[in-house]
Amino acid sequence: MISLRQLNSLIAVYEEGSFTAASERENATQSGISQHISAIEKDLGIALFTRHSNGVTPTTLCHSYYQKSIEAIRTLRMAEQEAMNAGKGLAGRVNAGLMPSFTRAALAPVLNEISITHPHIEISVIESYSGSLTDMVRSEELDFALVPVVTGTPGIRYSHLVRDREVLVSSPSFGFEQGKEVSLKNLSPLNIVLPTKANIRRLKLEDYFTAHSINISKIMEMDSMMGTLELVGATQWVTILPYLICVPDMTSNARHINPIVDPNIYSDFVIIEPLGRSLSPQATYFLKLLQEKITSLAWQDS
Numbered sequence: 001m002i003s004l005r006q007l008n009s010l011i012a013v014y015e016e017g018s019f020t021a022a023s024e025r026e027n028a029t030q031s032g033i034s035q036h037i038s039a040i041e042k043d044l045g046i047a048l049f050t051r052h053s054n055g056v057t058p059t060t061l062c063h064s065y066y067q068k069s070i071e072a073i074r075t076l077r078m079a080e081q082e083a084m085n086a087g088k089g090l091a092g093r094v095n096a097g098l099m100p101s102f103t104r105a106a107l108a109p110v111l112n113e114i115s116i117t118h119p120h121i122e123i124s125v126i127e128s129y130s131g132s133l134t135d136m137v138r139s140e141e142l143d144f145a146l147v148p149v150v151t152g153t154p155g156i157r158y159s160h161l162v163r164d165r166e167v168l169v170s171s172p173s174f175g176f177e178q179g180k181e182v183s184l185k186n187l188s189p190l191n192i193v194l195p196t197k198a199n200i201r202r203l204k205l206e207d208y209f210t211a212h213s214i215n216i217s218k219i220m221e222m223d224s225m226m227g228t229l230e231l232v233g234a235t236q237w238v239t240i241l242p243y244l245i246c247v248p249d250m251t252s253n254a255r256h257i258n259p260i261v262d263p264n265i266y267s268d269f270v271i272i273e274p275l276g277r278s279l280s281p282q283a284t285y286f287l288k289l290l291q292e293k294i295t296s297l298a299w300q301d302s
Contacts (some may be wrong), residue, residue, distance in 0.1 A: 002040055004076070005128065007038035007069045011276060014066045015138070015154040018055035022202065025139065073276045083093065087221060091120035094283045096135035096290075097145030099110070099126055099163075099260040100225035101269070105247040106293045113289060121282045130200060133272075140274045146290070148200060149268040159271045166265035166297035168237040168258045169229070178254045183262035184209075189217035193239040196221045201267075205240060227299050241301055242267045243299040259299065269294075 012022035013033060013149050023030040024036055041048050048065065049056040058066065107125065114121055126133070126142065133145035138155045146161055168182055170244065176182060184190070195202045220237060225245065232239050233255045240260065249255040271287065273279065279287065 001034050002043055003264050004038040004073070006040050007073060008034050009157070011066065011069055011073070011144065013037060013049065013056060014058055014062065021055075023058055036098065042293060045142065047060060048087045059114075070276045072273055074278050077277050081281045090118040090282045090285055091124040092280060092282045093124065094280070095124045095142045096126070096283070096286065097136055097147075098127055099133070099147060100265075101242045101245045102146055102290070102294060103127050104225075105246050105297055106244065106290060110286070110289045110293050111213045114286060118282070123286060127196075131198075137177045137272050137274055142289055143277075143279055144271055144273045146269055146294075149270050150200075150272075153272075153288060154213045155275045157273045160274075161269040161271050162244075162294050163266050164242045164244050165245050165259050165301070166240055167265060167299075168238055168256070168260055169232050169241050169246055169249070170256050171235060172256050173235055174254060176235060176258050178253065178256050180249065180257075180258055181259040181261045184260060185212060185262060187215070189215040189216045191220070192216055193222050193231060193237050196223050199223055201221065212263070240265070240290045242298055244294065247297050 009028070009032075011018060011025060013026050016022045016025060019030045019033050019037075022028075026033065027080045035049060044065075046061050047059055048062040049058055094102050103125070111123065111125075114123065126136070128136075130147040130150060133142065133147055134150065134153055134156065136142045138153060151158060168176070168184070170176055172178075178300065184214075196203060197203075208214070220231075223240075228239050229239055229245075229249075243257070243259070246255070246257045249257050273292075292298070
């Protein structure tokens with residue numbers, strides 16, 4: 001009889017690619033993880049992993065068994081969650097990860113609504129960038145996170161969230177009319193604030209500049225979204241951001257927001273969740289409200 005602990009060990013080894021990393025993730029010994037895998041292989045009468053000096057590689061049969069194991073764990077956890085919430089209404093903790101693109105305009109109204117309609121839901125939100133959030137979802141520290149499109153990370157389930165327009169952000173003194181589309185090709189060389197090279201947006205923007213012959217005079221690197229907005233609002237430096245984070249500036253006039261054309265630039269965002277776990281009812285509700293709010297705020301092309 002294969003136990004849940006053995007299945008969890010198999011999932012960890014499959015996703016981490018080694019017994020050592022799996023043992024750290026499961027807070028177990030390496031020999032214990034190895035024994036669990038050997039026990040499963042003995043019960044099934046098949047080899048699940050090929051061992052080598054750099055770790056392990058799943059066999060062809062292991063891929064299918066891994067998927068079935070994930071489904072079994074998810075079904076069990078869903079049943080446990082439903083039983084715990086039966087008759088209690090929406091209550092309990094939600095751990096979510098959001099990028100700054102979503103926290104500035106979309107988060108506060110959603111949290112306010114939940115505090116009124118379901119006061120027993122406890123929400124913890126971590127603001128960070130995609131790499132950190134993906135790691136936290138994968139380790140099940142977060143119920144879900146909202147990040148730019150990424151694929152291929154083991155242990156992660158992806159679903160579409162929204163497509164948003166990229167905009168040029170500048171000081172009102174820079175001279176652009178609020179909300180008017182602008183082509184970067186027609187501008188003088190720009191002093192532009194960009195994310196550091198560790199941020200996946202950096203490569204995307206640099207590829208755009210190269211492909212469309214955009215003239216850049218100086219680059220300042222900054223991974224602080226609010227710091228970037230403050231700098232741009234007070235100087236002649238500009239930046240490029242998803243429209244979602246800039247919604248408040250359309251009415252405050254602290255910064256001017258101009259959708260980029262010739263060609264347009266878009267950012268696609270996804271919801272990521274741990275592959276082996278279903279969202280709790282309270283997490284599902286929180287995510288639903290976030291999706292609705294974000295979709296309503298994103299730039300809609302006419």
